[in-house]
Amino acid sequence: MNKNALNATQLSVSTVLFAAVFALVTSLFSVNAAAQAMPSQEQLEQLQSLPRAQQEALARQYGIDPSAIDEFNAAQRDGDASAKQEVNVVGERSGNGDTGQTSSSFMSADLQNEFNRGRSELKPFGYDIFSGEPDTFAPVAHAPIPANYLISVGDVIHVEMFGKQDESFKLTVNRDGSIVLPDVGEMKVAGMTYSLMQEMIHHEVQERLIGYKAAVTMGELRSIQVFIVGEAYKPGAYTVSSLATISQALYVAGGVSDIASLRSVRLMRGGKVASEFDLYDLLLQGDASADKILKSGDVIFIPARGDMVAVKGEVKRPALYELKGDETLEGALEFAGGATDSAYLSSAELRRIVKGKRLVSTVDLTTEQDLNRELNGGDALTIRQVSQELDNSLMVVGAVTRPGYYEWQNGMRINDILRDVRHDLLEQADLGYGLVVREEGPRRDVKILQFDVADAINGVEDENLRLNERDQLVVFSRFETKAEERDNLSRYTLSEQEREYQQRQRQLDAYRDAYLNDVVNTKLAGSSESPDAENEDKIVPLRELFTEKQEEEPTVKKELAMYSRQNLLEPIMQRIQRQRTATGTAPFVSVAGEVMHPGIYPLVENATAEKLLAAAGGLKNGAYTEQAEITRWAIGKETANTDYLKINLAEVINGEVNVPLQGRDRLNVLSIPEWQNTYEVTLRGEVRFPGTYAIKRGETLTDVVKRAGGFTDHAFLEGAVFTREELQEQEQKRKEMLAQELQREIASNMITGTGDANQSYDQMRTLLADLMSTPTVGRLIMDLPKVLSMNGNRDVQLKDGDTLHVPSRSDSISIMGEVQMATSYRFDPELTVDDYLSRSGGAKEKADTDRIYIVKANGAIEPYKGGSSWFGFGGGTDLGPGDAIVVPLDTTYSENLELWSQITNIIYNSAVAVAAISGI
DSSP: OHHHHHHHHHHHHHHHHHHHHHHHHHHSSTGGGGGSOOOHHHOOOOOOOHHHHHHHHHHHTTOOHHHHHHHHHHHHHHHHHHSOOOOOOEESSTTOOTTSSOOOTSSSSSHHHTTOOSSSSBTTTTTTSOOOOOOOOOOOOOOOOTOBBBOTTTTTEEEEEEESSEEEEEEEOTSSEEEEEETTTEEEEEEEEEHHHHHHHHHHHHHHHHTOEEEEEOOOEEEEEEEEEEBSSSEEEEEEETOOBHHHHHHHHOBBOOBBBBSSSEEEEEEEEEEEOOOOHHHHOOOOOOOOBBOTTOOEEEEEEEEEEEESSBBBOOOOEESSOOOOOHHHHHTTTOOOOOEEEEEEEEEEEEETTTEEEOOOOOOOHHTTTTTOTOOEEHHHHHOOOSSSSSEEEEEEEEEEEOOOOTTGGGGGGGOOHHHBTTTTEEEEEEEEEEEETTTTEEEEEOOHHHHTTTTTTSSSSSSSOOEEEEEEHHHHHHHSOOOOOGGSSOOOHHHHHHHHHHHHHHHHHHHHHHHOOOTTTTOOSHHHHHHHHGGGHHHHHSSHHHHSSSSOTTTTTTHHHHHHHHHHHHHHTTTOOOOOOOSEEEESBBSSSEEEEEEEETTTTTHHHHTTOOBOOTTTEEEEEEEEEEEEESSEEEEEEEEEHHHHHTTSSBBBBTTTEEEEEEEEETTOOOOOEEEEBBBBSSSSEEEEOOOOOOHHHHHOBBBTTBOGGGGEEEEEEHHHHHHHHHHHHHHHHHHHHHHHHHHOOOOOOOHHHHHHHHHHOOOOOOEEEEEEOOOHHHHTTTTTTOOBBOOTTOOOEEOOOOEEEEEESSSSSSSSEEEETOEEEEHHHHHTTBOTTTTTTOOOEEOOOOOOOOEEETTEESSTOOOOOOOTTTEEEEOBBBBGGTTTTTTHHHHHHHHHHHHHHHHHHHHH
C-alpha cells in the first residue's frame, strides 16, 4: 500500500468515527458533562484509538482546550492500570486459621500428644503455604507469557503500529481462530505459539505496510474452567487464567484441608494422570518442574495424606512430615532443615510403635548405618542438645572484675588468670583468702584448696597453685553481712535431718546454678574501681573504719558484701555436706571468738590453724595471741571422745609452728583479759560541748559531763532525758507482750459473750494501732541535779549507746488524755491541777478522774489525790515547769480490761518523753 492510499484509509476511519465520538467528546470536555450520559467503554476505546492530531482537531472544533486531552488520556491510563490490577481472589480463612490442630487419622490421641510434647505444639509441615479463603472466582490473568503459550479463541492481542502515524489495535481471536488487522487483513493465529504468532504479525506488517513496524503483546487472556476435588479446602469448579498452574489453582481454592496429602497432588486430564506434583519439591527445594500449566476441563485431585513422622528438638524446622516411599532418617533430617549448631547427633531418640507397643531406640546420626534407617508411620525423632558443661575450661567467680569461663591450658596457674590486683580484682576483694574448688573421681567428689590471693598473683610458689581442667576459682569480698550469720557446725554433721537439707537445697539450687554457669549479676562486677563520686553515700565513714565496732558490724552496702563468705561458701558447703574424711568426720571446721568472720568453713587440703585464721579474715584487735583452744572430736568404733588442744596463736601466725586441723575441729580465739571495745555516749542540748564521747569501762555520767565542760546557763536539768538502748529494746518487747495479751483478753470476752463484741473489737484495733505506733524511748528516770550533787555516791555508770538530752529552761505545763482540749499552758505556780483541768474544758465522759497523775519533768510519775495531797516517789512536791498532767481512760468502758490502763500509760508517758527530746 502506498502512502496516499494509507492516508485515505485513515481519513475514512476518522470520518466514520467522527459521528460516534461526537457525543463522547461533548460529554468528556463540556462544562455540563455531569448532565450528559456516561460514555461506554467502546466509545472510550474509539477515542483513544484516534491519532493525536485528530483528537486535537476534534477538541478545537468544539471549543475545547487541546491540553485537556492529555489529562483525559492520563486518566484513562490510570483507569486501565487500576482495571488491570489483579483481583484479590483469596483472603484469610475464617476462624483461627490453624491447619494443624485437628488430629489426623493416621495416629492415635496418645501419639498426637507425644508429638505435641515440648515447648510448642508440632504442626504438619507446609499446610499454611496455600491456606486462605477464596473470595471470588475471578481468573488470575496477569502473569508473564511464556514463549510456548498456545493462542486460542478468546485471547486478546495488542498490536502497536509505528510509522508515519502511530496506531494501536486490540484484536480478539474470533471463533474461527483468526484476527483482522486493519490494512493488513485476516490472519489465522489459533494453535500458534506466542512467539510464532509474534513473528507472523511482524512479517505481515513489514510486507504489506511500507515503513511500518509492529509491536505485538498479549492483552487479556482467555479464562478456563478447572475442577479441584479431593482434600481441597473448598472443592469445586474454578475459573482461572489459561496460564494458571497447579499451584496457582491451589492458591485460588484456598489451599488444602487438614488431612490432605502434599506429596501426591495429581493433575487428571482425559481421565488419566497427566502429572503428579510433590509439593515438598517446591517447598523444600524450589523445584516447580511438575507444576504444569492447566487446560480447560482439567481436574486437580488431592488425596488424603499418608503416614507421618515427627521431627523435633534441635532442628531448624520441627514439624510433622508426610512420608512418601522409602524415606530414611537422613531424609527426615533434611525435611526439618537440618540440625542446629547445638544438636547432639551421636545420641538421638527414635520412638516407634511396633505391634501395639511403644519402643524407643537411640540412633547415631553421624553414621551411615543409622542415617539410612527407614522410617515408619508414627515415628518420632528427637534431636537432643549438647551438654551445657564446658570442657577445657576454668571458671572464675566472686569479687573479680571479669567473672566467667576461661580457657584451660596444661600447666596453667592462678596468676595466669588473675594477673594484677588492681585491674583483675574488685576493690572489696579479700586478698588473703581464696579457694580452688576441684572435682575428682567418678563421683565428682569435691576437693578444696586454699590460697593467698595476693601471694598467688605475685607468683609465690606455694600459693600460686597449678590449676586443673574444670577448676572453679573463688575470690571473696572482705565484707560480711551481719544478717543471716552462718550457723554452727552441727548443721553440717552426720546427724543433720534430711528435711532441713531438702528445704535448704531448693533455696540454694538457684544460686548453685548461677555459680556453676556464671550468671551472677552485680553492679560492681564490670569495674575494678571503687564507688565514684555519684555513690559517695555508699562509702564507709572514716571514723567507723578505725573503730573496733566496724570490725563487728561493718557498715557497708549490700553490693560490697555480695561476694561475702556467707554467699559464696553456701553452695560449696552443700556439695561437700555428705562427704566424709578418712577419719569419718565431716569435712568442716569452725572458728569462733575474736576473728573478723567467725563461722563454719570447708576443710581444705593440708588444713592448718593458720589457714583457718586466714579464712576467717584474721584476728581482731582484742584477740589474745598467747593462747587459743582447739576442740577436737575423735570418733572411735563405739564412742566419740572430745579433746582440747592449747596452741600459741603468735607462733602460728609467725609460722613458727604448724598446727594441722581435722574435720569438725573448732578453733576458739580468746579475748585479751579486761579488753573492751570502744564505747560511745552522746550528750545533746544545753551542754557546753555537746557531741559523742568515747568512754572507758566503768566511766560515770558525772565524769563525762565534766569532760563536756558542764552545762550552759540555760540548761533545764530537771527536765533532762537519759535514754539507753537496752531499755529501748525492753520497752519494745513489753509493747509486743501487751499487744498479745490484749488480743487474748478481747478474744476471751468475745467468746464468752460478755459485753459488746463489735465495740471491743473496734476499740482493740484502735488501741493496738496507737500502741504499736508509739516510739520506744528507753528512758532511765533520774533526778539529774541530785545525781550530780552527790559527788559520785549515786552516779550512773554509762553503757555503750547511752544518750543524755538536756533541754532549755521550760516555762510551760501540759495536759493530755481524756480532756476536752489537750494542750500546753504557761506555768503558773498559783494554779492547781483542777485549775488546769478546768481551763482545758474539763474531763471527758470516759475519763477516770480518780487516777489522774502527773508526769514530772524528770519522768517520775506522781498520782493526784483530788487536790488534797501528793503522794509518789517525789515525796509531796508541787507542780513545776515541764510537768504533764495525764487524765487516763476509764477502763470500765472497755469491759474492765486491766491491760488498758497499762497500755494508755505507756502511750502517754512515751509521748511526754518524745516531746521533751524533740524540743531540744
